[in-house]
Amino acid sequence: MAHDAGIPLDAGEARRPLIVATRALPDSTRTALTAVGELRVEEKGRPLTPEELRSAVAGADALVTYLHDRIDSSILDAAGPQLRCVANVAAGYDNVDVDALAHRGVILSNTPGVLTEATADLALAMILALTRRIGEGERLIRAGRPWRWEPGFLLGSGLAGKTLGIIGMGGIGAATARRARAFGMQIRYTGRSPISPELAAELNTGNKLELDELLAGADVVSIHCPLTPATRHLLNRERLAGMRPSAYLINTSRGAVVDEAALVDALAAGSIAGAALDVYEHEPAVHPGLLELENVVLLPHLGSATIETRTAMADLAASNVVAVMSGSPAVTPVPLPGTSGRGSSGAPDSPTGLAR
Ligand code: GLV
Secondary structure: OOOOOOOOOOOOOOOOOEEEEOOOOOHHHHHHHHOOOEEEEOOOOOOOOHHHHHHHOOOOOEEEEOOOOOEOHHHHHHHOOOOOEEEEOOOOOOOEOHHHHHHHOOEEEOOOOOOHHHHHHHHHHHHHHHHOOHHHHHHHHHOOOOOOOOOOOOOOOOOOOOEEEEEOOOHHHHHHHHHHHHOOOEEEEEOOOOOOHHHHHHHOOOOOOOHHHHHHHOOEEEEOOOOOOOOOOOEOHHHHHOOOOOOEEEEOOOHHHEOHHHHHHHHHHOOOOEEEEOOOOOOOOOOHHHHOOOOEEEOOOOOOOOHHHHHHHHHHHHHHHHHHHOOOOOOOEOOOOOOOOOOOOOOOOOOOOOOO
16 A cells, blocks of 8 residues: 555554565565565675675564675664564575574574585585596696696596595585495595484495594595584694595585694695685685695685575575565574574584584
8 A cells, every 4th residue: 555655554554574685686586575575685796894784784674694794793783673584595504693693582594405416516526626636637728838648647536435524414415425426435424413224324334433533534524514613623733634644625514614724734744635625714715825735626615506506595595584574484494592493393403513
C-alpha cells in the first residue's frame, strides 16, 4: 500500500525488513531476498572497510556477509537491536564473533555442503600441481627459459600407492579423499571424531589417528578443518618438523591453521618437500618467503570459485534469510555458544572443530 508523506503506517502494517548485503549477488539470490524485504547491496568492488561496514549495516534486520567481513560487536551495535540474522556466504565463519552474536540473540548461518565438490576438486588439482611440478614447468616456459626433454628433467612424485593424510574428515575432507582414491592413494585421517563405518569402508581407511601419527606417516597432508581458537597454528614448527622430508602439505581451509613463517622455514630448509596453499595467514597478504620458493603452489583463495558453487552459496544464504524473516528456523544455522542452535540441524561445534 502506498503512503502519503506524514501519514503514519497502519498499526497492523509491518515494516518491510531491511536486508543488507556486502557484495553483489546473483540474480536468483536477489529475487529470493527481495520477496521478503528491502535489499540494499553495498558493492564497492572490494571488501568494505570496517567503517564502511558499520555505516552500511545501520538499521538492518538481516546481513548477507562474506568471509572478509569482520562481524564483531561494533558491527552488531552499528546494525541495531532489530538485527535478527547474519547469513555468512562461506562454510567457515571464523570472521564472525560467535559470542557477540549469541549474546545479542542474533542467528548465524553459513553455507556448508554446497561448496564441497568444488573445494575438493581444487584440493586435488593442487596435489597434482605440486607433486608434478606443474607451476614450475609453466613458469619456466613463460619465462622463455631454454628447455628440452631430458630423462631427469623436472621429475615429480607419483601418487599411486602413496598415503594421503586428511586433517578434518568432514564433507570436504571426505570428498578430497574419494578423489585421491581414484589416483590410487591410501587414506588416513584425523578429526574430532571417528568417521562412520560406511565411510571408512568406502575410503578403505583405518581408525582415526592422532595428528602427530598422521603427520609422521603421510606422503601428502591435506588440511580440511575450520579455523577455531583450537586449530590456529595447528601446524606449528614442531608439527611441521614431524612430517617426512619427502612430504607435501596442501591447505584449502584457512591460512592461520598453519604457522606461515614456520612453513617458510621448513620449505626453505627442505624439511618438507613442498606446499600448495589456497589460503594465507594474513590474507590477502602472502608471506614474502613463499614467493621466493619454487616448491610451492600459490593460489588466490579459489576453493569455491566456480559459477555454480558461488551461486549456490549465495542462494543458500538467501534461503537462510528468507527462513528467519518468515519466522522459521534458519536452514543451515551455526550453533552458537550457550544456545540450542535455534532449530539447528548440524552437530554443535566441537572444541577442536577438526572436521568441516
Ligand atoms: C571459503 O573459503 C568458505 O569457507 O566458504
